[in-house]
Every structure is written in structure tokens, then in C-alpha cells.
Amino acid sequence: MIRNELLICAGGACITSGEKSVKDALIEELNSHSIQEEVQVIETGCMGACDLGPIVVVYPEGTFYQKVTPETARLIVSEHLVKGRVVESLLYTEPETQQKVASGAEIPFYTRQVKRVLRNCGVIDPLSIEEYIARDGYFALATALEMSPEDIIGVVTESGLRGRGGAGFPTGFKWKATRDAKGSPKYVVCNGDEGDPGAFMDRSVLEGDPHSVIEAMTIAGYAVGAQRGYMYVRAEYPLAIERFEWALRKAREYGFLGENILGSGFSFDIEIRIGAGAFVCGEETALLRSIEGKRGTPSVKPPFPAQAGLWNRPTLINNVETYANIPQIITKGAQWFRSVGSPKSPGTKVFALAGNVQNTGLVEVPMGTTLRELVFDIGGGIPGGKKFKAAQTGGPSGGVITADYLDMPIDFDTVKELGTIMGSGGLIILDEDSCMVDVAKFYLGFTVDESCGKCTPCREGTRQMYHTMERICEGKGRDGDIEQLSRLAEVVRDTSLCGLGQSAPNPVLSTLRFYQDEYRAHIYDKKCPSHVCKHLLTYSVSADKCVGCTACARQCPSHAISGEVKKAHVIDQSKCSKCGTCYEVCRFGAIQKE
């Protein structure tokens, strides 16, 4: 007789934080109290609050325990399960009121979210197809197989669902184009390459609710007339691959994949293809080339994959999150889907909230949610009492949204006006100590590394831009650099063969637009206002704080510090290599960094 369930978050972040040892400790402790028959331990997909992991939720109470260690895990058993006493020290504390929150459902991080794509993540055991079915899984497939393909496409179109991979292309339109295209056989592909640094929305869906994607791909196959599907996952997601593979096996066992699904006469199956470490293979045509066994370089569009994709056949390719929306659209209808979000961008979006924000993790909110809500209400604000500076969206393809636009509702179209893109959902929060030039340089460096090298503007142009950014951050900026960056950015954006190159200049363009003064400071004053760019820092000793302990002088690798014992020391700027060691070792706060 099971009287309690312990749900342990087994998303990637929690696993890295030691979820396995927490689970082992729980099971051990349950055994030692002989209640292992009454308490079920279930590992679920990502619960979203990655900063608070490892997370254990006790049902039926719904008590939310955060930052659990193997030691404190034992308390959950011995205190809560055995004696009914909630373990206060493990509860979430509201940062402003310092109040303890027992129920997970009441934590502000969760209360504002609308979990549709993540409906099952953190709730079910991703390895259990029965639990997926219990939450209405595969009912959409059963329903869809009774509809005509045209009607299915009609519902998807009416729902207004737009591609969640970043481009925001109307999904129904794509499905219709693939259905109408001439050629056979047709294919359905899922883009699980998720390359944006810091993005892990798709990973969490694949790890936490793989059946939602399998079901959606099968429905898509039926709608466009394909019998083969390919799930392309990046090799860096071994857990997602493992769970998806298991889910495929289960789906076949239950007859949701294979011949004559649910007696409809429709046959469909899915094969996993693993990437090989190329960000550019997230671009749809490069991805298709990769599946074909060729070099993953983009091809000229048109023709588009809907007309000529895999092996030149009509191919539907959508993102993981886009697919994850499909089953509910079928079971609950287009109007239900449109009931949240904004008119031109209905539905929800999963964001990976990271950076200088209190609550980092995975959040799903209606489109049109403002940045303020995301950063402050859900994100819990900026830690350390710092001020919000900007939010970087869309990864290496996007730009920044400044504090002036905190109340702007975020959807596909509004962010475009600001010179950035929604992207796949990466949302990096930057506080007042961030250097925007450095941020742009970071993303540009990523793009330079990942450029496939085929077309001149991306291969050479981004490299030249990065070269200039490096000079600027090293204090070697010159008059004319901003003009050169703009000139390069224009042509790289205008003539690159694929989205990688076309959007590579965005971080630079966006930061130039809103933070040109920071660029000027780097170039003309040779200073980094945020004190981030190493080469532009000046380290000096505050004579009034220095006690002459000689620690810095002894550690300085450039022998740039001189001074007698118990007398104020001095740093020779001409020798200083700006390594920052003195700043680290001074116990008296006597080193000034500016």
C-alpha cells in the first residue's frame, strides 16, 4: 500500500548536482525504517527550478524540498515520512519576506508559469509510457487518426502555432506545404540539435517527456503523408538519447509506432540520428545533409525542405518544442491553444532563464509575458542587490533588451523590432556589472568557431568582426572600428548563406545600438566601464588600506609590486600583466580594480 510518493527531479542539472546520491540515500533510509513498501521513489524529468536542485517533492502533500543533500535526504525520511514533521531547513525561502513556502505549487517561480509543453516534466516518470497515457498521452494520436490529414493541418494552422526553434515560422503552413509537395517518400524530422549556449529547453522535454515528441511526430507523419521519421539529437545529450530510445521501444511495444497504428492502416516509425558536435547542424538544411551522411553545411534555399529535403524528398522539419505543443492542440483544440499568449504569437514559450538572476532554470510562460515578470516575479530579481541591465535573448543569433523595455510583452514580433530575436528560448539576464562589449564578443567568438566555412561573408566576415572586437577589448581599438564593424555586420547579415551567418552580427549590432558609449569608452578611453575586460583594468594599491603584508608582491607573477614590510606597496603599471592575482590574495581589500 503506497501512501507517499517521492518525486526526485532527474533533469540534467539536478543529476550533475548529485541527484543519484540523494536518491540512494533516500532509498537506504526508507529501508532502514522499513517503509520502503509504502513509499514509492520516482525519478522525473526537469522540474525547472534548476538553481534549487536537487529537488525532492513529497506527495500527496506536495511539499517542495530544495537543495537536498544525501544527509538532509535522510531527514526527509526520518522526520517527514516517519514522524510527519516537515523539514523546515529544506523548504524554499521567499527572498523578500524570508517566509518558508511548503507547497511547490505556491512558490512564485511556479505560480506564474503555464506548463503546457512542460506539462509532464517533473510530474511523470519519463520511462513510463503508462504514466504518459494516464496524463492523456497518445489520446491525441488516437483522435488524429480518426481525422483527415487536411483537418489536422487545419487545426494546427488555426491554432497559430509558430516554430519554437527560433524562426517563428507558422507551423501549419509548413505542414501544408509538405503535404502538398510532390515527391515520395516523404519524411518527418525533429530538430533536437539545440546548440545555443545555455539553452536546454529541448533537452528537458526529450529527457522528461519523450513520448510527447514521438506522438507529435507520428501525428505529423500522418498529416503530411510520411512513414519515416528522424529524431536528430546532438551527441552532447546522451541522457536524452537514452530516454528517447527507451520511449521509442515502449511506443513500438504498445503499437503507437510500427505497422497499422491503432488499426488505422497508417504505419510510421522513428529512427534516432546523433549529431557530431556542430552548431551549424541545427540549421535545417545542414541537419538534413548530416542525416544523409554528408558534411553538415547549409544548402541554398529555395528549394525549401518541404519541397526538397532529405534525399531531395519533401521533408517536414520542426523543433522539439514545436512538436511538444501538438498533442494538446489536437485534444483541446485551436481555441484552447490561443487562449493564452498574444494574437500573433499564441501559446506559451519555454525559456531557459540564466545569468545574473535569482531563480535560474526552465520556465514556461504565455507569449506576451513581460520581461519584468520573467526577471522579477518568476526569476526572483537580481541577486546581490544589483540592478538589472539587459536581457540577452536568442543566443548567438540575438541581441539585448534593455531596462527601458522591461514592460514590453515578449513575443516573436515585438523582439524583432528591438533588433533581437526570440530564438530558441535562451534568456540571459545581465546585471550592472556586465560589459556589453564583452558579451557581444563572447557570442561572436562562438559563431566564429561554429561557422561551417562555406560562404565568404560568414567565414571571413565574422572572423574579421571578432578580430576587431578582440582589439577593442584589449585596448587596441581605433577610430573607425565602429564604422568597420557596422560595415561588416551589414554585408554578413545580407549575404550569408544561412541563418547562422545572417544572424551572427546581431549581438554586435544590438549592443552597438544601445550601448555605443561602452564601445567608445573601450576604444577611445581605453577603459571598460564594467571592469570586466582584463586588459583595460588598472590595478592599484590603496595606500590607506595596505598594511604591507607583502602577500601581493610575493604572488605577483610579473614582479610588478614593490614595497617594504609594513609599508604601503606600489604596483608598477608598466609591468602589470593584469592577471588579477593581487586582487585575489589581498585580505585587506587594499587592491583597487578599475
Add this chain to the structure above:
Amino acid sequence: MKSLEELKRIKEETLKEMDLRQAKERGKIVVAMGTCGIAAGAKDTLLSIIDELDKQGIHDVKVVQSGCMGLCDREPTVEVSMKDQPAVVYGDVDDANARRIIREHVGAGKVVADLVIKRENI
């Protein structure tokens, strides 16, 4: 998998197993599991309650434990708070009494007066 009917059957069965995770809005039953409670057999009371709820097909009521409620000489003690109704604390809740409380109070809505030891002020 042949049909929608089979899907529904799997859903029903699995939901029951996932019962504990469902939102239970209609009421909450708290079993005191302090040392005194456990000594008096609160553990068995808890299991009986869960078993009877299942037998009665009642899935929208939560069963949780708490520490000592303070009424140590009447252990095992059980608090029943149904939605929109005042909370009631029962004492000396053994297996038989537990099942009565479930059938009559939780199931039929009638407080089991002879077992009540504390009532919320109206």
C-alpha cells in the same frame, strides 16, 4: 494497442497508481505521527485510511501526516478537514474507527459524533 478504449483503460488504471500526485481538492486528512501516535498505532491507522479511501473509490482527498497534535492521551488522532467545512479532530482512531470515519464523514458527509474530540469553532 488497438483502440481508444484500451487507451482509456490504461489511463484509468495508471491514474489510480499515480493517485498520490493528483490534486486533491475536496479535503485533507491529517494523521498525527508523533512518537506517541506511532506508539499507539497511528501507522496502521494511516494505512487503514488509505485502504478504505481506495475501497470507497474516493480519490480527491489528501492523506498526510503531521507531528504530534498535542492530544496525546487520545492517540491515534486524525484531523478531517473537508472543503468548506469546519475541521474535525477524531481520537482513538483504530482500524475500525478509521474506516467508519471514511465511510460516514468523508464519504457521506456526516460527522461521526461519538469519535470527535475537538471541533473548529463555528
Add this chain to the structure above:
Amino acid sequence: METRMLNVRINGRAYEVPEGITILKAAQEYANIDIPTLCYLEGISEEGACAICVVEVKGAKNLQRACVVKVTDGMEVWTNTARVREARKLNVELLLANHPTDCFTCEKNQICRLRELAAEVGVREVEFPRTRSEWLPFDETSLSLIRDPNKCVLCRRCVNVCAKVQSVYAIDIVGRGSNSMVSTFLDEGLGNVECVNCGQCLLVCPTGAITERSEIPGVWKALGNPDKVVVVETAPAVRVAIGEEFGMPDGTQATGKMVAALRGLGFNQVFDTDFSADLTIMEEGYELIGRLKNGGTLPLITSCSPGWIKFAETFFPNVLDHVSSCKSPQQMFGTVTKTYWAEKMGLDPRNVVVVSIMPCTAKKFEKERPEMKTAFHYWQEKLGLRDDEAFNDVDYVLTTREAAQMIRESGMDFANLPDEEFDRPLGESSGAAVIFGATGGVMEAALRTGYEVLTNRTLEKLEFEDVRGLAGIKSAEVDIDGTILRVAVANGLGNARALMDQVQKGESPYQFIEIMCCPGGCLGGGGQPISDHPDVKQRRAEAIYREDAGKPIRKSHENPEILEIYKEFLGEPNSEKAHHLLHTEYCDRSCD
């Protein structure tokens, strides 16, 4: 089915163009606008890599690539806006930023497409620095070709030609992003991989990244050595192309001027490879007859193309017994010169230097094949030579381009030289020999002789039209007194592969196959003048057939010098002596 006509506006003017046409072609053929391109090579390399041919299309967010984007009805294209010009200029600048600046001494500086492009788009300043930190090593492992990856602009034409046209796949793009470069398997170098030395990559390379291994210095040295008798042989395809190097029209028959120029360079004898082409026909014609009569291995496949030979040795080593054992005309010539001719002239073969002028880069490899030292073996005992004193039958191979370069260096005004004649006795040739330079030529030459020998009758019509033309695979049925001889001709190794797959499976319907490594045959060889005229091969072929038609002797077996060499020296075709001197062996290179 009629092609639908579409309405398009280019730079504000309206045109009607057929459906399916690209913006590039539409502009070129209908609006007289040559949108500049770099990486585009019709039908072979259409990757949109260089971003030079970009144009503005109304309604499109970004600039579009004219070379691959097809015209749609109602499209409005602008090829000349400030935005377009800026994009082209900047992309060229980006290429120039990382390009070596030794243009003054680069051997391709007269025909470099990148240099031409920079002038076309008007680049006057490169504001970008070099970002590549290292200089990449040259690939000098091949006997025929040299690669300088530093000059590569990653247009991918070479990769596509090697893959799609030649089906050799010796090179590909390696690495990613700004570290990507064209290379071979594990960077082993062209000389160590499947590369067949055909030089098709060289012909399409827009910069000086691929060049031939020059043998000019060695030839100058030999010419200046009074102790050496330096003899030159020239391939049939050279004479109809060399004029292009001096501004003469495509397809000029410049045989007489070529002979005059070579004599002007100082060669002691100017002989003609066509002579040994006739010799080849004698040997191979009788080889075919022998196989037909005695149930030998069929189909017989020609063997004068060294690129094709290396291809066969690499990819089809199991069916090498099909390939004729005859050497190529170049090699037969070298052997004959250093044995028959040296003996006749009373010369020590060690003082005879044979230089061949070829439309081919693979011949540089061929002359170094270890088995191509037949003359040495012939003389070894007589002169008491040690093994380490071995010498090649052919000492130097110059491409048509290299020969032209030497002529330029000597200051001769090629186009205005008076015609001169080849020297004798190795300078007489038939029309059948000259057509070797075109695809189908060897076949036709062999048929002219084979037919007459087998039937003992004279051919009424000497021209076998079925095997002429630039189509990739041609086939014909020749009625030889009731027996049907099925023949096929392939040019370009991709097409050769198709025929060889059949042979490999034992399913070939042919008895005699001619295979030429290069598209068009030798006239399209890797050593020929580099031209972007779309019909240059057609013109060269026409010149070759004109040359044939104008010759007094049109069949190999009627060449009096051929009859003489058999009478005096070789005996009969396929005699034992002929076999020792004029035939060769092949090896299995599949695991190299």
C-alpha cells in the same frame, strides 16, 4: 512540352524569360548583364559559397544569389544598387585580406579570376588585416600537380569536379569555419592518395592554388647543353589549342607555327607524337583482332590516357586484363626515339633527351612509372650499363601552357611565325593519328585500320560519326562483313566508371571501349590553356577533325614511316620485339 515564359524586371526593364532559368542566366542572355561570379561552375559547382553574384530582389529580405535562385513570375531584380555593389566589394575584400600578395610572381597572374574580379568590382583598398595566423604548407607530393592552400578561396570547384565529373573523390573540404581547407585523406597529399593527376581541378581553380609541377627549368638546361640531342614530340590536341595562349581564336589549327616555335626554342628535332599514335593503332588494332579471333578477354579497352590507367588500377584492379597492353603514344615515342632512331642516327641513347608537349598533366606521372625505362633495358647489355644508370624513355613532359610560356620567354611572335614542317622520320602521321586528341578519335582511328585489315577492303566512308562529339558516353555498332562489332566511347572518369561497373559485373555489351580521362578527350586535358569560353572544346574538336580531313594520309596503316619502322625494326605488329618495346604492364593500386 512548351516551356512557360515568365515576366521579370531586371534593373527596371521588362523581359520574358523561360521558366526554370536562374537570375544569372536571365540577366546574361536577355539583359546583356554579366553578373560577376566566382565559385559558380554550371552543372558542377552550384553551392552559393562565394556570395559575389548577389542581387537585390524586391520582397526578399536579404540579397539573393543570382547563380542558383530561379526567376519567378513577376520578379523584380536589381543588379546594380549601392547595396549590391557594397556587398560584392566587401566579400572580395574579405577574400583578398587572407590572400598571399605575391601576384607579381604568381604563375597564374594573367588568368587569375580573383584578380580579375577585384578589378571588376572596383576594389581599391583592403581595409581588413590578415586573420590566418599560419601559412599552410604546400602539397608537393604529386608528380603532376602542386597545391598552395594559401591561395585557395574555398570556392569548392575542384572538390566538385573531382567528385561529380571524375568520380575520384581525392580531395574534399577538411576542417570547419575559417580553419577549413581543401585537402586529401589525412592530409597525405595528392601523390599519396587516389588522385589520378588529370588536372581537371587545376582547370577550374580560379586562383593560383593549383598549378602543374613545372619542368621548364630542366628543359631549358637540356636545350642549352651542347652534348645533348634534344628531341620534342607534340600531342595532337596541343596544336589546336596552343594558339589560344597567344590570343588566336579558339580552334585555330596552329600546327605549322607550333613546329616553327619549337624549332626556334632550340630543339634539335621537332617530331610528332602523332607518329606514335599511328604506331599505337597498329599495335592495338592487331591486339583487338587477335582477341576477337582467339577468344581473348573482351571488351578490349584503350590505354593511352594515363589518368584513366591510374583510375583503373585504383578502382578496377580486378579487370585490368581488359585494358590493352599497349603503351600510350607518348611512351611509345620515347622508346622508339631512344632505340630505333638513336640506332639509326648512331647516337648514344644517354645523350638523347626526349621532351613531350602534352595537353595532359597525368603524363608527368606516366613518364616516371618504373616500367617506362624500356630503352634502357634494350641498351643495358650492349652498353654495359649498371642498374642505377637507368634512364626514362621520356625525360620531360611540358603541358601546352608550359610550352607557350617557354615560347613567350624566348620572345617569339607566335601568331606571326611562318608555318614549318615536322622533322623526319618520326614526324609523319595520318589523319587517324591527329583525331586521337578528341574523344572517340582513338576508336575511329582503330576502326579505320581494323575494318580494312579484317575485311581486306577499303572503307568507303572514313568518318565514324557515331563516335564523334562531346557526349559523355557514345556507342555504335560497326558491321564488319556481317559481324557486328559493338563499341563504346567514354570521356570523363564518371562516365568511364559507368562502363567499368558493367565490365566488372561481366555485363558489358561491348567488344571495344575507348576511355579518355578528361571530358572532351585530350583536348580538354589538364595541361591545356585555361579558358572559360563555353564552346572552346567544341572549337578544338572541330579543328582536330578539319586537320584530319586535310591530311593526305588518313589511315594509320598507310603511313609510310610506320611501314618502314616495322620493316626495318619491329617486324610485325605484336611481334616479340614490338611487345618488349611497345607494350607495358599495370599494377593494383587499390590499397595504396
